[in-house]
Amino acid sequence: MAPPSQRRPGFSRRAQYGFFLGYVVAIGGVLVSLLLVIAAIADPQGFSALRGAALDLTSPVTSGGRSTIGFFTGGADSIGSYFNAASQNTELKRQLKASRQRVIEARAIEFDNRRLKALLKLTRETPDEIVTARIVGSTWDASRRLGTLSAGGSDGVRNGQPVRAPEGLIGRVIETGRLASRVLLITDGASSVPVQLVRDGTPALATGRGDGTIELKTIEVGESPFKKGDIVVTSGVGGIYPPRVPVAIVISAGRDVTIARPLADPARIDYAIVQHVYEPAAAQPINASEAARLGDGQ
Amino acid sequence: MSRIALTSRDMAMKQVRRRYVPVGSTVAAIMIVLLPVVLNAPLIPDFGYLFLVAWRLLRPEMWTARTALPLGFLSDLVSGHPVGLSMALWTMTFLILDFIESRAVFRDYWLDWLLASLLILFYTAGSWFVARLMGSQAAFGVLWPQIALSILFYPVVARIVVALDRWRLTR
Numbered sequence: 046m047a048p049p050s051q052r053r054p055g056f057s058r059r060a061q062y063g064f065f066l067g068y069v070v071a072i073g074g075v076l077v078s079l080l081l082v083i084a085a086i087a088d089p090q091g092f093s094a095l096r097g098a099a100l101d102l103t104s105p106v107t108s109g110g111r112s113t114i115g116f117f118t119g120g121a122d123s124i125g126s127y128f129n130a131a132s133q134n135t136e137l138k139r140q141l142k143a144s145r146q147r148v149i150e151a152r153a154i155e156f157d158n159r160r161l162k163a164l165l166k167l168t169r170e171t172p173d174e175i176v177t178a179r180i181v182g183s184t185w186d187a188s189r190r191l192g193t194l195s196a197g198g199s200d201g202v203r204n205g206q207p208v209r210a211p212e213g214l215i216g217r218v219i220e221t222g223r224l225a226s227r228v229l230l231i232t233d234g235a236s237s238v239p240v241q242l243v244r245d246g247t248p249a250l251a252t253g254r255g256d257g258t259i260e261l262k263t264i265e266v267g268e269s270p271f272k273k274g275d276i277v278v279t280s281g282v283g284g285i286y287p288p289r290v291p292v293a294i295v296i297s298a299g300r301d302v303t304i305a306r307p308l309a310d311p312a313r314i315d316y317a318i319v320q321h322v323y324e325p326a327a328a329q330p331i332n333a334s335e336a337a338r339l340g341d342g343q
Numbered sequence: 344m345s346r347i348a349l350t351s352r353d354m355a356m357k358q359v360r361r362r363y364v365p366v367g368s369t370v371a372a373i374m375i376v377l378l379p380v381v382l383n384a385p386l387i388p389d390f391g392y393l394f395l396v397a398w399r400l401l402r403p404e405m406w407t408a409r410t411a412l413p414l415g416f417l418s419d420l421v422s423g424h425p426v427g428l429s430m431a432l433w434t435m436t437f438l439i440l441d442f443i444e445s446r447a448v449f450r451d452y453w454l455d456w457l458l459a460s461l462l463i464l465f466y467t468a469g470s471w472f473v474a475r476l477m478g479s480q481a482a483f484g485v486l487w488p489q490i491a492l493s494i495l496f497y498p499v500v501a502r503i504v505v506a507l508d509r510w511r512l513t514r
Contacts, residue, residue, distance in 0.1 A: 067408065068438075068441075070409045071407070071408035071411075071412070071437065071438060072438070074412040074430065075431050075434045077427075078412070078415070078428075078430035078431035078434070079427065079431050080427070081426050081427025081431075082426075082428050082431060082473055085428075086425070086473070086476045086477050089425070089477065095420070096420065096423075096426070099420035099421065180381060181379055182376075182377065182379050182381060183380070183381040183382050184382075184422055185380075185389065185422065188470055188471045188474035188475075188486065189423070189424075189479065191423050192381060220423075227423055232383060233481075234474065234478075234479030234480040234481030235477060235478040235479040235480070252480055253480070254480075254481060255384075255479065255481025255482070255485045256383075256384045256385070256481070257383030257384040310383065311381050311383065312381040
């Protein structure tokens with residue numbers, strides 16, 4: 046059955062012009078929005094004031110509800126623990142015994158480390174924390190993995206700063222409002238973190254795949270050094286992320302592709318720590334005159 | 344039933360309901376993203392878009408193509424897309440539907456679902472492409488679960504929209 050066309054403006058000239066004008070506005074709007082998208086691709090910081098304000102306005106909704114969610118998931122967990130108490134107890138006792146030995150070993154290593162560092166007179170910038178906040182939400186849409194952090198410019202958060210949890214690296218700040226900010230998670234396709242293998246220090250790049258996992262790519266060509274269960278930590282190369290922050294654990298090591306899972310799951314962690322950029326010079330854009338000077342020198 | 348029994352205030356309320364329920368419910372659907380849920384993988388459909396398409400297919404005479412511009416702008420701001428992405432894609436959706444409707448010989452439930460599925464694919468692919476231009480390396484393959492779920496969710500959203508429409512028009 047053909048539906049009757051209800052969009053026909055009739056025979057009035059005026060109505061027809063109005064109808065036509067509607068399309069002109071719509072098509073013009075599409076073109077303008079496409080220009081805006083192109084501007085956003087060229088300069089992701091565009092509209093930062095507007096976007097920051099939107100982030101501030103919406104963050105109370107998000108952070109208010111987060112505690113409720115935590116209450117429910119936490120409740121389910123504690124009921125589970127109640128039923129598993131006995132078996133968990135023996136398991137934990139065994140683990141405690143094992144880890145006590147480890148602690149002693151670690152203490153010895155730590156002492157050794159301190160002594161060696163003192164010998165080398167190593168001065169390392171300590172990446173002190175700026176603020177501790179909560180990850181209160183994330184994007185739901187298809188291709189980006191961005192988290193919302195409940196701290197913003199008023200707490201000292203700036204674009205580019207690394208965000209971590211006690212368990213491991215979360216990502217870095219890409220957008221700030223006064224009260225909230227957006228974090229590019231390490232699982233996002235645009236995130237790339239220089240890492241090294243804990244076992245032997247092999248350098249690699251950890252790139253997000255957009256589906257909650259991370260792909261590890263070695264810098265040198267050759268046999269993949271990764272094995273299932275390997276842990277990678279940040280290497281500090283690039284100067285943004287501080288070194289030795291745990292990043293991910295390898296879950297499948299194929300011939301070509303190595304997939305890892307982030308150690309800090311933004312959906313489960315309670316608190317995230319925003320830190321200073323490890324080497325502040327790395328976050329600065331290259332000075333134009335400096336660049337020209339370098340160019341002349343060569 | 345009878346209008347005579349209603350006060351002028353009731354009538355005004357009914358007018359507001361008639362006029363603003365479609366836009367209001369779409370805005371509410373856009374705001375669903377603000378729920379405090381952290382997702383590691385793309386899975387949950389963009390309800391704002393589903394509501395918009397469902398309303399548009401149900402009541403073509405109510406929407407002009409340019410209505411999608413401010414709604415898309417809101418969606419961009421709330422869900423952290425680059426500004427202009429939803430504005431462009433949503434308005435293009437309306438223009439595509441206008442074009443199809445001017446040519447369609449018949450319409451039924453299944454055809455609506457098919458149209459909605461194609462539009463969901465168009466919207467997801469469009470935002471994936473822009474993310475790609477912005478430096479994301481994510482493969483298109485990771486989006487299939489979300490696309491499938493969106494397509495399966497469309498009939499549910501369409502039911503909700505029909506119920507809202509019925510409530511909107513009750514006397």
